Amino acid sequence: YIKFVETNTSWSGVMRFxxxxxxxxxxxxxxxxRYACPDLTxxxxxxxxxxxxRYTASNILLHFSVNRGGDVTYGVNGEEKGLFFSGVVTSQPLWALFDVYGNTVTVEFSHANAEIEPPASASQFDMSPQSVDCNHFQLSSLSLNGAPSSPAVTPFAPLIFWHAHITLVPLQFHPLMGRNVSLVTDGTIAARVKHEYCNAVVFTARPIRCGETLVIQVLGIDRSVxxxxxxxxxxxxxxxxxSSSLPDDSDLLLDRQEYWVINKDICRNSEVGDELSFCISDDGEVRYTRNNQVPVTLMHVDRTLPLWAFFDVYGNIKKIKLVGTTMTPCQGHLPWSPTMSSYSNNSLGDGVSSSGSVGTAHGSSVLTLDMPPLGHMRPGSMGTNISRSSSSLPTSCVSSSGEYACETSTTYPAASPLATPVSQ
Known part of the structure; x- marks a missing residue:
């Protein structure tokens, strides 16, 4: 049993185990x-x-086990979730393995009767069943005399406001996409199929470079989600x-052998016309901003790899336009207009925490173990709490009393196996 003691929403991904x-x-x-998945696996x-x-929350109680057939099952908060994965060789001793990764900050070993707080009620969200798109009526199709005619609907893209003075290089979506999304016009607009809410992943046609800012615009929303x-x-x-290999739940892309990171809760209270920008810094920090607000850090990535951006046209956003990219630094540097104050009063993404400063990137995902000096280690002296340090990426082993186990420090990569084998 593992209890999630502390999490945040500034990263992408959850603990691997x-x-x-x-x-x-x-x-x-x-x-x-550096990574348990896929490097170690x-x-x-x-x-x-x-x-x-979806399990990025504190006070979640995770349990998992492996049977003699090599099937690993798991459950959350006492509810069995079923098969997690298979193929474990059980003819030899096994140790539990954890990668304190992404939004997972602190976990501790627990038990079946641990107290957990109930999840937040969905009633706090706006559930008004309203769908808004960037389609406007042509007034010329309305007749003032005689029988009324049906108005024709003409697609209309809102004007670019926040990035109007930035030279953006056009970029298209890749023709490979999920089964429930389609590309329209010149391959820069992706629209989710009506009444579908999954398998709507689209990719950029080329990798995104370090220092490059990618700008999209929201063209359609569904407030019922x-x-x-x-x-x-x-x-x-x-x-x-x-296309058939893309899963319904984009979280499952993390199971592939390639390098994948994703944040699935961006701009929860969006409006048609919102301009969202994403930038990869030279040190791998991925920053996001909405309508020229203060940038926030979404994740940190391995900048040594060629990285294609992808979007899951999911949730309340049902249509997006890929406006273009620029190598000119623009996040937090664009002029602000009081005529657009309604944009600035909205949160950056509701599901994405914002702050007055941008977090600092780190070169690698490591686990920092505070160890006793050599010769002073006692059996059982290492605590049951494992937490990431205040510098976000490194993690620390902390004693059960809350004090550090010792004075010296040794740095290890974040994939951390349990000290003793797990009985089958």
């Missing part, structure tokens, strides 16, 4: 890769998978994918 047959005592810190004797993004747009980056060239 599973099993390993490699005795941690035989490993050195430098032997562990590509090595023999390691099995792990990412928990779904409470979740937001999904945005992510991947090292997988969409030309190597087939």
């Amino acid at each position: 599973g099993f390993t047959s490699v005795n941690p005592a035989t490993l050195r810190g430098c032997d562990l890769p 590509n090595k023999q004797g390691n099995w792990a998978k990412a928990l779904g993004e 409470i979740s937001g747009l999904g945005f992510g980056l991947t090292s997988c060239d969409p030309a190597n994918l087939v």
Whole structure:
């Protein structure tokens, strides 16, 4: 049993967990890769998978187990969720493996009767069944004399406001897409199929460069849905994918062998005409802003890889336009207009936390273990709490009393197997 003690919403992804047959005592810190998935799972004797993004909340109680057939099942808050993955070799000792990753900040070993807080009620969200699109009526189609005629609907894209003075280089979506989304006009507009709410992933036609800002505009919304747009980056060239291989839940893309990161709750209370920008800094920090507001950090990515941007046209956003890209720094530098104050009064994304400053990127995802000096380690002296340090990416092992276990520090990659084997 693992209890999520602290989480945040400034990152993408949730803890990865599973099993390993490699005795941690035989490993050195430098032997562990940066990521459990897919780096560690590509090595023999390691099995792990990412928990779904919807479980990004504190006071979640996770339990999981493996049977002799190698099937790993899991549950959340006492409710069984079923099969998580298969293929674990159980003919040898197994250690539990955790990667304290993404939005997961602090976890602790727990028990079946641990107290947890109930989830927030969905009533706090706007559930008005209203769909808004950027289609306007042509007044010329209305007749003042005689029988009324049916008004013709003409597609109309709102004017670009916040990025009007920036030279944007046109960029199209890749022709490979999910089954429930279609591309219109010149390949720059993606629209989700009516009455469908999944499998609507679209990719950029080329990788996004470090220092480049990608701008999209919201063209259609559905206020009957409470979740937001999904945005992510991947090292997988969409030309190597087939549409049928894309899952209904884009969280499952994290199970693929390529590098994938995603944040699925962006701009939950959007309006038609909203301009959203995404920028990858030179140190791998991915920043997001809505209508020239203060940028916030969504995630940190491996900048050494070619990364295609992708969008899950999901939640309340049903149609987007890929406006273009620029290498000119523009997030937080564009002029503000009082005529657009209604935009500035909206939150950046409701599901994405904002702050007055942008978080600092880190070069790698590492686990920092505060260890006793050599010769002073006692069995059981290491605590049951594992948390990421205040610098976001590094994590720390903390004693059960809340004090650090010792004075010296040793740095290891974030994939952290349990110290003792798990009985089957």
